[in-house]
Structure formats: structure tokens, C-alpha cells
Amino acid sequence: MSQNLTTNSDRFLADLDALREFGKQGSGVVRPAFSPPDIDSRRWLTGKFEACGLRPRWDPAANLFGMPSQPGKPILIGSHSDTQPEGGWLDGAYGVILALEVARTCQEAGGPPVAVVSFQDEESAFMPMTGSCFFSGKLSRDTLYDLSNAAGQRYGDLASALPELEEPESLDPGLFSAFLEAHIEQGPVLDQAGEIIGVVETIVGSRQFEVTITGQQNHAGTTPMALRQDAVTGFAAFITKLEEQFTEIATPRSVWTIGRVDVRPNAPSIVPGALNCSVQMRDGSLSQLDAMCEITQKVAAQTAAERNLNISLLETKAVDPVDMDDQVIEAFCDAAGSNAPGAWRRMPSGALHDAMNLAPRIPTGMMFVPSIGGVSHAFEEDTEREHLAAGVQVMADAVTRLADQLGNTG
Amino acid sequence: MSQNLTTNSDRFLADLDALREFGKQGSGVVRPAFSPPDIDSRRWLTGKFEACGLRPRWDPAANLFGMPSQPGKPILIGSHSDTQPEGGWLDGAYGVILALEVARTCQEAGGPPVAVVSFQDEESAFMPMTGSCFFSGKLSRDTLYDLSNAAGQRYGDLASALPELEEPESLDPGLFSAFLEAHIEQGPVLDQAGEIIGVVETIVGSRQFEVTITGQQNHAGTTPMALRQDAVTGFAAFITKLEEQFTEIATPRSVWTIGRVDVRPNAPSIVPGALNCSVQMRDGSLSQLDAMCEITQKVAAQTAAERNLNISLLETKAVDPVDMDDQVIEAFCDAAGSNAPGAWRRMPSGALHDAMNLAPRIPTGMMFVPSIGGVSHAFEEDTEREHLAAGVQVMADAVTRLADQLGNTG
Numbered sequence: 137m138s139q140n141l142t143t144n145s146d147r148f149l150a151d152l153d154a155l156r157e158f159g160k161q162g163s164g165v166v167r168p169a170f171s172p173p174d175i176d177s178r179r180w181l182t183g184k185f186e187a188c189g190l191r192p193r194w195d196p197a198a199n200l201f202g203m204p205s206q207p208g209k210p211i212l213i214g215s216h217s218d219t220q221p222e223g224g225w226l227d228g229a230y231g232v233i234l235a236l237e238v239a240r241t242c243q244e245a246g247g248p249p250v251a252v253v254s255f256q257d258e259e260s261a262f263m264p265m266t267g268s269c270f271f272s273g274k275l276s277r278d279t280l281y282d283l284s285n286a287a288g289q290r291y292g293d294l295a296s297a298l299p300e301l302e303e304p305e306s307l308d309p310g311l312f313s314a315f316l317e318a319h320i321e322q323g324p325v326l327d328q329a330g331e332i333i334g335v336v337e338t339i340v341g342s343r344q345f346e347v348t349i350t351g352q353q354n355h356a357g358t359t360p361m362a363l364r365q366d367a368v369t370g371f372a373a374f375i376t377k378l379e380e381q382f383t384e385i386a387t388p389r390s391v392w393t394i395g396r397v398d399v400r401p402n403a404p405s406i407v408p409g410a411l412n413c414s415v416q417m418r419d420g421s422l423s424q425l426d427a428m429c430e431i432t433q434k435v436a437a438q439t440a441a442e443r444n445l446n447i448s449l450l451e452t453k454a455v456d457p458v459d460m461d462d463q464v465i466e467a468f469c470d471a472a473g474s475n476a477p478g479a480w481r482r483m484p485s486g487a488l489h490d491a492m493n494l495a496p497r498i499p500t501g502m503m504f505v506p507s508i509g510g511v512s513h514a515f516e517e518d519t520e521r522e523h524l525a526a527g528v529q530v531m532a533d534a535v536t537r538l539a540d541q542l543g544n545t546g
Numbered sequence: 547m548s549q550n551l552t553t554n555s556d557r558f559l560a561d562l563d564a565l566r567e568f569g570k571q572g573s574g575v576v577r578p579a580f581s582p583p584d585i586d587s588r589r590w591l592t593g594k595f596e597a598c599g600l601r602p603r604w605d606p607a608a609n610l611f612g613m614p615s616q617p618g619k620p621i622l623i624g625s626h627s628d629t630q631p632e633g634g635w636l637d638g639a640y641g642v643i644l645a646l647e648v649a650r651t652c653q654e655a656g657g658p659p660v661a662v663v664s665f666q667d668e669e670s671a672f673m674p675m676t677g678s679c680f681f682s683g684k685l686s687r688d689t690l691y692d693l694s695n696a697a698g699q700r701y702g703d704l705a706s707a708l709p710e711l712e713e714p715e716s717l718d719p720g721l722f723s724a725f726l727e728a729h730i731e732q733g734p735v736l737d738q739a740g741e742i743i744g745v746v747e748t749i750v751g752s753r754q755f756e757v758t759i760t761g762q763q764n765h766a767g768t769t770p771m772a773l774r775q776d777a778v779t780g781f782a783a784f785i786t787k788l789e790e791q792f793t794e795i796a797t798p799r800s801v802w803t804i805g806r807v808d809v810r811p812n813a814p815s816i817v818p819g820a821l822n823c824s825v826q827m828r829d830g831s832l833s834q835l836d837a838m839c840e841i842t843q844k845v846a847a848q849t850a851a852e853r854n855l856n857i858s859l860l861e862t863k864a865v866d867p868v869d870m871d872d873q874v875i876e877a878f879c880d881a882a883g884s885n886a887p888g889a890w891r892r893m894p895s896g897a898l899h900d901a902m903n904l905a906p907r908i909p910t911g912m913m914f915v916p917s918i919g920g921v922s923h924a925f926e927e928d929t930e931r932e933h934l935a936a937g938v939q940v941m942a943d944a945v946t947r948l949a950d951q952l953g954n955t956g
Contacts, residue, residue: 323768340767344814355922356803357750357828357896358733361796363920368804372785379779386771393766394778395814397807397821404754404805404824411807414814418767486767510773512765 141241141532145525148237151184152524155217155233156225164515165225169218169257169266169285170198170294177217181232181254182300188240190252194300195307196277197270197291202239202252211535211542212312212498213238214253215319216267216490224320224517228258230505230524231318238532248539251312255490261285268490272309272497309497313542314464316534317491317502318527320519324510325483332526333472333480334504335465338420339492340389340484341457343429345415347436349374350446353401353409365444367411368399374439374447378415381431389484390424392417415449420457420484458492463541464501464534471533472503475526499542503530551651551942555935558647561594562934565627565643566635574925575635579628579667579676579695580608580704587627591642591664592710598650600662604710605717606687607680607701612649612662621945621952622722622908623648624663625729626677626900634730634927638668640915640934641728648942658949661722665900671695678900682719682907719907723952724874727901727912728941730929734920735893742936743882743890744914745875748830749902750799750894751867753839755825757846759784760856763811763819775854777821778809784849784857788825791841799894800834802827825859830867830894868902873951874911874944881943882913885936897922909952913940 158180159166159173167173178200182192190202204210215231232254239250256267262283269275281292295301309315321327326334351365375394382392396414417428433449440447465482472480485502494500505527508518568590569576569583577583588610592602600612614620625641642664649660666677672693679685691702705711719725731737736744761775785804792802806824827838843859850857875892882890895912904910915937918928 321768322765323770324764324773325768325770328773342767354920355732355897356801356805356826357752357898358731358735358922359801359896359920360733360735360798361801362798363734363738366803368807369785369789372782372789372804375779375782376786379782388770388772391766391769391771393776393814393817394782395766395809395816395818396812397778397809397818398812399805399807402806402808404826405803406805407803408805408807416766416814486769487765488767510764510769512768 141245141247141536143237143241143528143532145528148233148525148528149521151236152229152233155229159219162515163225164517165219165223166221167217167219167223168221168259169261170289174218175298178254181217184236185252189243190239193307194298194302195271196295196301197267197280198256198295198298198301199267199271200254201307202236204239204243204249204251206249208249209311209313210249210251211539212251212253212315213531213535214255215317216255216258218257218259218261220259220513222515223259224512224514226320226517226519227322227512230320234318234528234531237528238535241532242535248535250535258490262291264488265490265493268493271307272493274493309494312498314461314499314538315491315494316464316531317489318531319489319502319504320512320517321504321507322487322512323507326504326506327508327510329481331479331481332476332506332523333530334483335468335472335480336460336485336502336504337465337482338460338484339458339489340418340420340486341422341425342416342418342453342455343425343451344453345432346450346452347413347415348448349411351409354407356405356407359407364407366407367445368408370439370443370445371397371411371413373443374435377435377439378432381435382428385424385427387424390419390428391486392428418486422457458495460495460501461499464499464538467534467538467541468501468503468530470537471530474533475530503527551655551657551946553647553651553938553942555938558643558935558938559931561646562639562643564590565639569629572925573635574927575629575633576631577627577629577633578631578669579671580699584628585708588664591627594646595662599653600649603717604708604712605681606705606711607677607690608666608705608708608711609677609681610664611717612646614649614653614659614661616659618659619721619723620659620661621724621726621949622661622663623726623941623945624665625727626665626668628667628669628671630669630923632925633669634922634924636730636927636929637732637922640730644728644938644941647938648945651942652945658945660945668900672701674898675900675903678903681717682903684903719904722908724871724909724948725901725904726874726941726944727899728937729899729912729914730922730927731914731917732897732922733917736914736916737918737920739891741889741891742886742916742933743940744893745878745882745890746870746895746912746914747875747892748870748894749868749899750828750830750896751832751835752826752828752863752865753835753861754863755842756860756862757823757825758858759821761819764817766815766817769817774817776817777855778818780849780853780855781807781821781823783853784845787845787849788842791845792838795834795837797834800829800838801896802838828896832867868905870905870911871909874909874948877944877948877951878911878913878940880947881940884943885940913937
């Protein structure tokens with residue numbers, strides 16, 4: 137087994153604070169893909185790579201890699217450094233600077249070869265996880281370059297303006313032995329349990345229906361209850377039954393959300409004639425997602441029949457769950473057990489991450505640190521500094537374990 | 547007993563068709579209070595009054611009266627001839643032209659003295675039932691004249707521009723022995739039952755709450771169900787329980803409507819943190835309304851406790867039910883029984899009408915004719931012409947009966 141690697145918390149936290157300055161607004165960060173702060177921060181990261189002997193490489197999507205000098209197939213670690221239009225300071229950034237610190241430690245200690253990546257546009261300025269979609273081969277360069285953001289800017293124009301970019305297909309997941317991503321949880325589970333590390337087993341999949349309930353708009357004073365076809369009371373009955381039946385089959389990790397509801401004509405004195413809503417289900421198990429879809433369809437049909445309504449379902453989203461690699465999971469569990477005994481758990485990721493795109497190509501895994509109050513995608517997003525530092529050491533230990541198993545000990 | 551009065555269906559229907567031309571749009575009518583078609587139609591009605599010996603009088607609200615030439619305290623019959631911004635051709639207009647035909651018949655036949663009124667602005671351009679509010683003494687002339695419509699026009703400016711208007715307080719309910727209003731049902735009950743006449747017992751009262759459900763906005767992927775405070779599933783449970791408990795105590799005439807629902811932030815991937823909705827209840831019985839309010843408050847408190855939500859209720863409307871006069875009800879029932887044996891019923895009015903304002907002042911009653919498909923406040927609003935004509939004869943017979951009882955046989 138390789139020697140233990142000892143990461144430098146102060147240096148790591150100083151770099152994380154330095155990245156926060158690019159696009160800083162109050163306690164938050166505004167650094168969407170290709171914005172001036174995003175480009176400036178990537179060039180700053182290039183300098184950080186060079187300073188510790190990592191060779192910077194920019195692929196055609198403006199994903200920025202730092203390649204190690206040691207021989208052997210490197211383990212790739214990273215996340216993204218772009219943010220939501222009004223983002224927190226840790227979402228993505230944590231995983232990138234953690235990767236820098238682990239790779240730097242490996243460079244200095246003669247540890248296993250570790251490469252760093254900051255994927256471009258995880259936060260959907262162009263599409264969800266744009267950079268890792270391209271890198272993993274799910275998106276061609278031509279399709280990528282034709283994407284536009286809300287301001288009408290073409291991805292290709294913004295990327296081509298960067299002199300650092302390399303020719304297409306110069307970088308590929310096949311160059312790396314594994315991909316490891318650290319991220320803040322963005323949920324309340326670790327924080328509420330007083331735990332420090334979450335080892336991700338699965339990135340959950342989702343199904344989403346657009347539900348349309350059609351009844352009969354009518355006068356709220358003159359239409360007797362028995363003659364009504366009321367879209368809102370029908371909705372209430374539908375959702376209540378859905379909740380009952382979902383709860384019967386749910387695991388503690390199943391979630392469902394009716395986040396959007398639009399009523400027509402939406403006036404107090406008119407029996408509502410129509411209602412649209414979203415029904416979104418997420419679960420780590422494909423069969424569980426299928427079962428929830430079946431329940432949704434069955435309950436919709438029952439409610440429609442019982443209440444003389446028309447209820448139609450349109451599936452608008454279907455993302456399958458992605459399992460993390462068992463060997464990577466074990467390495468994270470071992471490292472978490474050593475560094476945070478009794479204060480870690482295996483868990484699913486309810487949010488999507490770049491790791492989803494890498495998982496079909498190379499052994500891939502993720503680990504979480506807590507989000508205070510579960511808050512994310514908001515300026516208030518934060519994590520205790522000791523937890524941030526603890527995660528870096530867990531990653532370093534997991535890399536050591538994994539490099540031994542993969543045979544890349546440097 | 548007075549002689550029977552025989553109304554003239556053809557003449558009545560011709561006048562009703564003539565009124566429809568003022569503001570006609572397709573099959574509907576656009577004739578809001580003080581619009582040019584409204585003023586033109588009132589001047590046309592003035593001519594109709596004069597032609598049959600009724601003396602036109604405009605009160606300060608621009609309510610237009612036709613006063614009979616016979617001695618004695620007249621029975622007042624009428625409704626309104628203004629319409630919704632996109633109104634049907636019968637709502638209000640039917641009751642005004644019916645009154646004209648009955649009064650004209652009385653003039654011609656030497657029947658009891660009958661006066662006609664077309665109240666101004668029943669349809670809420672300034673406030674609900676503005677003209678009858680003023681006439682019945684609920685609204686002072688100063689307050690009336692300070693009201694503004696959506697276009698910012700002052701009631702006082704529009705009324706004062708009419709040379710026909712008389713001085714304040716020249717007309718009063720005390721001049722009349724009773725008020726009778728005929729109207730289309732605006733609901734489906736008579737039409738679905740194949741009946742021709744509805745005798746109104748009560749104009750239902752209403753209570754309305756603005757309900758605010760406050761939970762916690764959260765990420766729809768990363769927040770476990772057990773940690774959610776979801777405003778939409780809370781709403782569904784609240785409405786479902788409300789429906790169960792309302793149904794237990796409801797009479798066939800109780801109605802309730804959740805017509806407006808607004809969710810925040812209303813996005814499929816965000817656990818909804820807040821919801822506002824209206825809960826409106828209508829019933830002819832005050833104690834029933836009180837019971838429904840009590841249930842609403844109890845179920846809201848239960849749901850809030852069970853689901854870790856805050857649910858607040860603000861009463862935004864409270865209109866008490868108004869009973870029609872027993873003697874008038876009996877006169878209508880007798881007349882309906884003679885003219886439409888087996889094809890009439892006693893019923894509540896779920897909608898508000900000018901008769902509500904008159905009822906506290908003089909014996910007041912209402913009768914309905916069917917609305918095809920229950921449609922109203924829409925261009926499609928319609929009633930079979932034979933049913934329209936039948937209503938006129940029922941009103942004439944009721945007037946004969948009532949005049950005998952009130953001692954105003956002319």
C-alpha cells in the first residue's frame with residue numbers, strides 16, 4: 137500500500153477562499169459559464185496547476201484539466217467551478233479545489249498520479265452538465281457548439297474565443313482510471329444527523345409527468361355540488377391518494393414533489409374548470425420509479441372516473457438512476473470510517489452531478505460533506521470549515537486505497 | 547280579486563330583442579354601466595315608458611323608473627340592464643323588459659299600479675349592485691359619486707353629465723308596496739330538471755377565507771419526505787378533509803368553492819414553500835355558514851399540526867343570506883302552479899341580485915326562468931323563448947294576486 141497522504145487544510149481553505157472572490161456577491165457567487173469571472177477563475181486555476189507541476193489542458197468544451205507529471209494512468213478528481221445565476225460559494229467549487237489539494241499533495245509526496253478537472257457549465261446555462269456531457273462522449277462538438285444560453289450567446293463562439301483551447305478529441309475518459317467527485321450534499325441529511333461524510337451509492341433517477349385535469353368551469357354560486365366537475369377538488373383527491381399509495385411502497389430514499397400547480401380561470405367565484413401540475417418522482421431504483429409511475433397512472437384514472445373529470449398524463453422527463461462503482465464506494469467507506477468514525481453514511485444523491493456522465497465510461501464515485509441547514513443554490517449556502525477540510529483528507533485516503541487496487545501507485 | 551292580466555308575448559319578445567341590439571356583439575352584449583350603449587338603451591327605454599303612459603324618472607344614481615298613471619302605491623318590478631364586460635343578452639335585461647310588459651299590460655287593462663325599474667351598475671363596474679345600494683339607502687349620494695370604475699371614471703361625473711337626472715332623495719323604496727325581480731337562473735337546476743319556473747326563497751349568503759399555507763421551500767431531489775414542509779401536499783390534505791366534513795353537514799343547497807390557488811415558487815423541482823387559496827362557502831342558512839366556517843378553521847388547525855405547516859385564515863367576505871318575503875313567495879308559487887303545473891320549484895338563488903338590497907326595506911321576491919346549460923356571464927347565455935314568455939305571464943299573475951292582498955287593486 138502507498139504511504140498515507142497528508143493534505144494541507146490551511147492551503148486548501150486559502151485556495152477555496154481565493155476562488156470565492158471570482159464573482160463574489162455578498163456571501164454568494166455569480167459565476168455562470170463563460171462569464172468574465174468564470175474565465176478569470178479558470179485562468180487563475182491554470183496558474184495554480186502550473187505552480188504545483190500539473191500541466192493545464194483545456195478541452196474544446198473549455199473543461200479545464202490539470203495533468204500530473206507522474207507516470208501511470210491517473211485517477212481524475214474534480215467537479216465544476218461555474219455557478220447558478222445566484223449561486224452559493226461551495227456548489228462545484230468545493231470539489232474542484234479539493235481535487236487541486238489532493239493532486240498537489242500527490243505531486244509533492246510522490247503519491248499516485250491524480251489529475252484535476254473543472255467541468256464547464258454544470259449549472260445549465262446551456263444545458264444540464266454540458267461540459268461533462270461533451271467529455272464523456274454523449275454530446276458531439278458540433279452539437280455542443282450550436283448550443284445557446286439565455287442571452288443568445290453561442291457556446292462555440294464563446295469557447296473559440298479562448299486561445300487556450302485544444303483541438304477536438306484530445307482528451308477522453310479512457311485516459312483516466314477512475315473519476316471521483318466531492319460535493320456539498322445540498323440537502324439536510326448529514327447536517328441534521330451531525331455527520332461529516334456521505335458516500336454516494338446512487339445518483340437517483342427521476343420521472344416527471346405533466347398532469348392536466350379538465351372539468352367544467354361554472355358559477356360558484358349557482359352550480360350545485362352534485363353537478364360540478366371541479367378541477368381543484370379533483371386535484372386534492374388525486375394528490376391525497378397518490379401520497380397514500382406512494383407512502384405504502386416508498387423507501388426512506390423515495391421522494392416525490394408536486395412543485396407546480398396552475399389553475400384556470402383561478403378566480404374565487406368560479407368553479408375551476410382546469411388545472412395543470414407537475415408530478416415528479418425520484419428514486420435510486422429503476423423498479424421503484426416504474427412502480428411510482430404505475431401508481432400515478434392508476435390513481436389518475438380512478439380519480440377521473442370517480443369525479444367525472446378528464447385527467448391526462450404526459451411524461452416530460454425520464455432520467456434513469458446511475459449506480460456508483462462498488463470499488464470506489466468501498467474506498468470512500470474505508471476512508472470515511474478511518475477519518476470520521478460513526479459520523480458518515482452511505483446515501484443516494486438526490487441531485488444530478490457530472491459524475492452521472494462519467495459513470496458509464498470509467499469507475500466513478502462521489503462523496504458529500506454537509507450543507508448547513510440543507511441550503512443550496514442560494515447565497516446562504518455554507519459548510520463548517522472543519523468539515524470542508526475533513527472531506528479533503530477522506531478523498532486523499534480514498535485515492536490512496538483506490539490507486540493500490542487499480543495498480544496505479546505511481 | 548282583480549281580473550286576470552294577459553301579457554303579449556310577441557310584443558315582449560320584440561322589445562327584448564330590441565334591447566339586445568344596444569352593445570350587441572355576436573350572440574352576446576357588451577353594455578357596462580354608463581357606456582354609450584347603456585345610456586342609449588336607457589333613453590330607448592324612456593321612450594318605451596312614455597309610449598305606454600309610464601312616467602320616466604331618473605334618480606341620482608341613473609336608476610331609471612317608469613311610474614304608472616293609476617292611483618295607489620305601485621308594486622315595483624325590475625332588474626338591471628347593464629351587463630358584464632362580456633355579458634349575455636338576458637342577465638338583467640330579461641327582468642327589465644318583463645317588468646315593462648307587465649306594467650304596460652296593467653296600464654292597458656286598468657290593472658293594479660305597477661312601476662318599472664332598471665337599476666344601474668348591478669354588474670360591478672363600480673361596486674356590486676351599485677344602483678340598488680343607493681336606492682335602498684345603503685350608500686349615500688356622496689359616497690356613490692366618489693366611486694370610480696377600472697378606467698378611472700368617477701360615478702358622479704358620468705351621472706351628472708345626464709340631463710335627465712333628478713335631485714337627490716326624490717325616489718325611495720317607501721313609494722312602493724313591494725319589489726319583484728325576474729331573472730334567468732344562471733345555474734343548471736331548472737334546465738336539467740326540465741322545469742320552467744323557480745321561486746326564490748332565499749338569496750344565499752357567503753363567507754370567504756383567504757388561506758395562506760406556509761411551509762419550507764426546498765430542493766426536490768435532496769430533501770427526504772420526512773423532513774419536508776410541503777405547502778401543496780398540505781393543501782391537498784386540507785381540501786380533501788374539508789370536503790369530507792362539509793359533505794357530512796351539507797344540505798343539497800350548500801356549495802363551497804376553492805377557485806383560486808397560487809403556489810410559490812411554482813417550479814417542478816422545488817418543494818413548494820407557500821400556497822395561497824380562496825375558500826368560499828355559500829348557503830341560505832346563517833347557521834350553516836357558521837358551521838362551515840368552524841369546520842374550515844378546525845381542519846386548517848389540524849392539518850397545520852399534522853404536517854408541520856403554518857395555516858392562516860383571513861375572512862375576506864361575509865354576506866348574510868337574505869330571505870324573500872313569504873307573501874311574495876306564495877304569490878309566485880300560486881302563479882307558477884297555475885301556469886306551469888309540475889314544472890316549477892322553490893329554490894335558493896346562489897347569485898346576488900338587486901333584490902337583496904330591497905328586501906330589508908319592502909316585501910321583496912324573485913323568480914327564475916331556466917338558463918340553457920346553466921351558462922351565464924358569457925356570450926352563449928340563452929333561454930328558450932317560450933320559457934321567457936311563460937315567465938312574463940307568471941309575473942303578471944303574481945302581481946294580480948299580490949295587489950289583491952296588499953290592497954292596491956288600482
